[in-house]
Amino acid sequence: MNLTKFSTKTDAREALLARAQELLSKASFSKEDAARAGGLMDLADRLPQGPAQTEDDRDFETWLRNGSLKSEARHFNKEARDMGVTMPNWGGWFVPATFADALFEAMKAYDALFDKNVITWFETRNGSPCVWPSWDDTQNASQIIAENQQEPGGAGIDGQVIPPSDTNSPAPGFLSRASTWRTGEVKVSIEMLQDSGFDIVNLLTRSFALRHARGISPSLITILLNIAKLGVIAQGSSANTGGSETGGVSIGWDDLCNLRKSVNPAYRASPKCYWLMNDNTLAALDSTIDKYGRPLLQQAYNGQGVRSILGYPTGICPSMPNIGPNAKPIAFGDMSRFVFRVVTPSVGIRAYRERFADYMQMAYKSFLRCNATLVNAATCEADAPVKYLLQNASS
Numbered sequence: 001m002n003l004t005k006f007s008t009k010t011d012a013r014e015a016l017l018a019r020a021q022e023l024l025s026k027a028s029f030s031k032e033d034a035a036r037a038g039g040l041m042d043l044a045d046r047l048p049q050g051p052a053q054t055e056d057d058r059d060f061e062t063w064l065r066n067g068s069l070k071s072e073a074r075h076f077n078k079e080a081r082d083m084g085v086t087m088p089n090w091g092g093w094f095v096p097a098t099f100a101d102a103l104f105e106a107m108k109a110y111d112a113l114f115d116k117n118v119i120t121w122f123e124t125r126n127g128s129p130c131v132w133p134s135w136d137d138t139q140n141a142s143q144i145i146a147e148n149q150q151e152p153g154g155a156g157i158d159g160q161v162i163p164p165s166d167t168n169s170p171a172p173g174f175l176s177r178a179s180t181w182r183t184g185e186v187k188v189s190i191e192m193l194q195d196s197g198f199d200i201v202n203l204l205t206r207s208f209a210l211r212h213a214r215g216i217s218p219s220l221i222t223i224l225l226n227i228a229k230l231g232v233i234a235q236g237s238s239a240n241t242g243g244s245e246t247g248g249v250s251i252g253w254d255d256l257c258n259l260r261k262s263v264n265p266a267y268r269a270s271p272k273c274y275w276l277m278n279d280n281t282l283a284a285l286d287s288t289i290d291k292y293g294r295p296l297l298q299q300a301y302n303g304q305g306v307r308s309i310l311g312y313p314t315g316i317c318p319s320m321p322n323i324g325p326n327a328k329p330i331a332f333g334d335m336s337r338f339v340f341r342v343v344t345p346s347v348g349i350r351a352y353r354e355r356f357a358d359y360m361q362m363a364y365k366s367f368l369r370c371n372a373t374l375v376n377a378a379t380c381e382a383d384a385p386v387k388y389l390l391q392n393a394s395s
């Protein structure tokens with residue numbers, strides 16, 4: 001059965017199942033019919049299920065498989081009026097909005113700093129430097145002013161952030177020129193591309209998402225921890241466990257409570273107030289028991305199935321440091337102040353059709369321009385929106 005004539009994978013799957021049902025319903029049912037019906041049902045199971053593809057989605061898959069579009073001119077003309085499709089003037093990319101959405105959704109599963117529900121997501125049409133306004137309004141309150149009296153000044157919004165002279169020392173609220181991240185090649189054999197049951201779009205989406213996430217995540221953590229302020233120096237878990245664990249190798253219940261307390265309640269009230277740590281740190285907290293053998297940290301979850309500590313959700317960031325001397329393994333605070341900027345026209349794929357022709361392979365690369373900053377007002381040294389736990393130097 002030629003599956004390419006069907007407009008969507010869902011249509012093709014239904015056609016396969018219908019043909020299998022015809023074979024199973026034959027009056028003179030044979031072993032050959034059983035084998036063919038079983039093969040058709042297996043192939044139908046390998047086809048992805050879900051919403052029907054749009055015309056752009058179908059053209060995107062066609063382009064990935066053989067490098068051609070039904071009408072390239074249609075898509076070049078469409079770009080001006082539909083920014084959901086990206087095709088730069090120099091050619092090579094064809095990216096429907098659904099691909100970009102799926103890419104970022106997969107990156108979110110890798111690191112909480114790619115999650116729009118955790119941080120502030122900012123999209124621009126170019127990657128030039130820009131400033132994100134900063135403010136600190138934790139101490140100001142409304143008041144009664146006598147009639148005909150001038151009211152005092154309050155906190156203002158500061159948009160005059162001085163760019164850093166050292167690019168390794170990011171300035172709060174300043175987004176430098178966005179860098180371009182490249183995934184490297186993903187090679188696929190021509191035979192595999194010719195298999196209609198093989199979902200090339202899903203494979204490339206997952207592969208590119210993981211590569212981008214692994215590359216970009218460490219840079220985001222560096223920016224976060226360089227701009228965030230010290231909240232507490234860990235004292236260790238010995239007070240809770242009855243042992244001798246120091247603040248260089250363990251984290252105690254009091255350390256978590258003190259880190260939470262160090263962040264101003266105005267920031268703790270944010271719906272995006274989160275703990276950030278890697279999975280090893282969370283596992284270490286979970287495995288710590290008190291002197292009576294009970295878990296020091298109770299495993300609680302919020303209504304969305306997200307792990308919570310002291311009532312605040314936890315985001316897993318693989319690039320956060322592990323527990324150890326002089327490490328900063330935990331950050332806590334209002335993560336809406338962490339701004340992740342994506343240059344939307346940069347989200348794309350380039351296909352290399354001739355480079356590996358001798359190997360009967362196609363190669364693909366993904367490109368993405370992005371950068372980030374943590375917004376701290378210059379006056380909020382003590383009341384920073386995000387703070388970290390620092391472990392002492394001794395082990």
